[in-house]
Amino acid sequence: NTNTIHFDNPVYQKTTED
Protein backbone atom coordinates (compact mmCIF):
# COMPACT_ATOMS: atom_id res chain seq x y z
CA ASN A 1 0.00 0.00 0.00
CA THR A 2 1.70 3.15 -1.22
CA ASN A 3 -1.07 5.60 -0.46
CA THR A 4 -0.36 8.36 1.98
CA ILE A 5 -3.28 9.62 4.00
CA HIS A 6 -3.01 13.36 4.22
CA PHE A 7 -5.39 16.28 4.53
CA ASP A 8 -5.18 20.05 4.19
CA ASN A 9 -7.08 22.14 6.70
CA PRO A 10 -9.62 24.39 4.93
CA VAL A 11 -9.81 26.75 7.94
CA TYR A 12 -6.04 27.17 8.34
CA GLN A 13 -5.28 30.87 8.92
CA LYS A 14 -8.94 31.81 8.59
CA THR A 15 -9.74 34.46 11.12
CA THR A 16 -11.95 33.66 14.05
CA GLU A 17 -13.74 37.00 13.77
CA ASP A 18 -17.49 36.70 14.20
Next chain:
Amino acid sequence: LEGMTFQLKYLGVTMVEQPKGEELSAAAVKRIVATAKASGKKLQKVSLTVSPRGIILYDSASNQLIENISIYRISYCTADKMHDKVFAYIVQSQHNETLECHAFLCSKRKMAQAVTLTVAQAFKVAFEFWQAAK
Protein backbone atom coordinates in the same frame (compact mmCIF):
# COMPACT_ATOMS: atom_id res chain seq x y z
CA LEU B 1 -17.68 17.40 18.54
CA GLU B 2 -16.65 16.89 22.14
CA GLY B 3 -13.37 15.36 21.04
CA MET B 4 -11.63 12.05 20.61
CA THR B 5 -8.58 11.18 22.68
CA PHE B 6 -5.66 9.01 21.60
CA GLN B 7 -2.65 7.75 23.56
CA LEU B 8 0.52 8.34 21.54
CA LYS B 9 4.25 8.83 21.96
CA TYR B 10 5.76 12.16 21.03
CA LEU B 11 8.61 11.78 18.53
CA GLY B 12 9.51 15.43 18.17
CA VAL B 13 9.33 18.54 16.05
CA THR B 14 11.14 20.10 13.13
CA MET B 15 10.76 23.33 11.17
CA VAL B 16 9.21 23.17 7.71
CA GLU B 17 9.15 25.74 4.91
CA GLN B 18 5.60 25.23 3.67
CA PRO B 19 2.24 24.64 5.43
CA LYS B 20 1.47 21.50 3.46
CA GLY B 21 2.79 18.88 1.08
CA GLU B 22 3.31 15.16 0.98
CA GLU B 23 7.03 15.21 0.23
CA LEU B 24 7.65 18.04 2.65
CA SER B 25 5.94 16.22 5.52
CA ALA B 26 7.57 12.89 4.63
CA ALA B 27 11.01 14.56 4.75
CA ALA B 28 10.12 16.23 8.05
CA VAL B 29 8.96 12.95 9.60
CA LYS B 30 12.15 11.26 8.39
CA ARG B 31 14.24 13.94 10.15
CA ILE B 32 12.20 13.69 13.35
CA VAL B 33 12.39 9.88 13.46
CA ALA B 34 16.15 9.95 12.81
CA THR B 35 16.69 12.52 15.57
CA ALA B 36 14.51 10.57 18.02
CA LYS B 37 16.40 7.34 17.27
CA ALA B 38 19.79 9.04 17.56
CA SER B 39 18.91 10.57 20.92
CA GLY B 40 18.07 7.13 22.31
CA LYS B 41 15.75 8.77 24.80
CA LYS B 42 12.52 7.22 25.93
CA LEU B 43 9.60 8.83 24.12
CA GLN B 44 7.18 10.99 26.08
CA LYS B 45 3.73 9.43 26.38
CA VAL B 46 1.06 11.92 25.52
CA SER B 47 -2.68 12.05 25.25
CA LEU B 48 -3.90 13.89 22.17
CA THR B 49 -7.49 15.12 22.03
CA VAL B 50 -8.89 16.07 18.64
CA SER B 51 -11.98 18.25 18.26
CA PRO B 52 -13.19 20.88 15.77
CA ARG B 53 -11.58 23.47 18.09
CA GLY B 54 -8.16 21.96 17.60
CA ILE B 55 -5.71 19.59 19.25
CA ILE B 56 -4.96 19.44 22.96
CA LEU B 57 -1.84 17.65 24.18
CA TYR B 58 -1.32 16.37 27.70
CA ASP B 59 1.60 14.54 29.23
CA SER B 60 0.13 11.11 30.05
CA ALA B 61 2.27 10.55 33.13
CA SER B 62 1.70 13.89 34.86
CA ASN B 63 -1.56 15.00 33.20
CA GLN B 64 0.13 18.37 32.60
CA LEU B 65 -1.09 20.39 29.64
CA ILE B 66 1.59 20.54 26.96
CA GLU B 67 -0.18 22.60 24.33
CA ASN B 68 -3.63 23.67 23.23
CA ILE B 69 -3.51 24.24 19.48
CA SER B 70 -6.30 26.13 17.75
CA ILE B 71 -7.68 24.47 14.61
CA TYR B 72 -6.89 27.74 12.77
CA ARG B 73 -3.15 27.21 13.33
CA ILE B 74 -3.09 23.68 11.95
CA SER B 75 -2.47 23.47 8.21
CA TYR B 76 -2.05 19.78 7.48
CA CYS B 77 -2.13 16.28 8.90
CA THR B 78 -0.81 12.97 7.64
CA ALA B 79 -0.21 9.30 8.36
CA ASP B 80 3.29 8.81 7.03
CA LYS B 81 3.88 6.39 4.18
CA MET B 82 7.42 5.34 5.08
CA HIS B 83 6.86 5.23 8.82
CA ASP B 84 3.34 3.90 8.83
CA LYS B 85 2.81 4.10 12.60
CA VAL B 86 3.56 7.81 12.56
CA PHE B 87 0.94 10.53 12.66
CA ALA B 88 2.08 14.10 12.02
CA TYR B 89 0.65 17.58 11.67
CA ILE B 90 1.98 20.96 10.60
CA VAL B 91 1.19 23.95 12.77
CA GLN B 92 1.99 27.63 12.70
CA SER B 93 3.94 28.63 15.78
CA GLN B 94 2.05 30.72 18.31
CA HIS B 95 5.03 33.01 18.82
CA ASN B 96 6.10 33.77 15.27
CA GLU B 97 5.39 32.91 11.66
CA THR B 98 7.40 29.71 11.59
CA LEU B 99 5.84 26.40 10.66
CA GLU B 100 6.51 23.27 12.69
CA CYS B 101 5.91 19.63 11.88
CA HIS B 102 5.15 17.54 14.99
CA ALA B 103 5.27 13.74 14.81
CA PHE B 104 3.81 11.02 17.06
CA LEU B 105 4.35 7.29 17.21
CA CYS B 106 1.23 5.14 17.37
CA SER B 107 1.02 1.56 18.59
CA LYS B 108 -0.40 0.40 15.25
CA ARG B 109 -0.61 1.55 11.65
CA LYS B 110 -4.42 1.53 11.95
CA MET B 111 -4.19 3.93 14.87
CA ALA B 112 -2.06 6.41 12.90
CA GLN B 113 -4.71 6.28 10.19
CA ALA B 114 -7.53 6.69 12.73
CA VAL B 115 -5.91 9.78 14.31
CA THR B 116 -5.33 11.29 10.87
CA LEU B 117 -8.91 10.66 9.77
CA THR B 118 -10.22 12.09 13.05
CA VAL B 119 -8.21 15.27 12.55
CA ALA B 120 -9.50 15.43 8.95
CA GLN B 121 -13.03 15.14 10.27
CA ALA B 122 -12.31 17.96 12.73
CA PHE B 123 -11.05 20.11 9.80
CA LYS B 124 -14.30 19.41 7.95
CA VAL B 125 -16.56 20.24 10.90
CA ALA B 126 -14.56 23.39 11.70
CA PHE B 127 -14.98 24.49 8.08
CA GLU B 128 -18.73 23.90 8.26
CA PHE B 129 -18.89 26.00 11.46
CA TRP B 130 -16.79 28.70 9.85
CA GLN B 131 -19.01 28.81 6.77
CA ALA B 132 -22.16 28.93 8.91
CA ALA B 133 -20.71 31.76 11.01
CA LYS B 134 -19.81 33.86 7.99
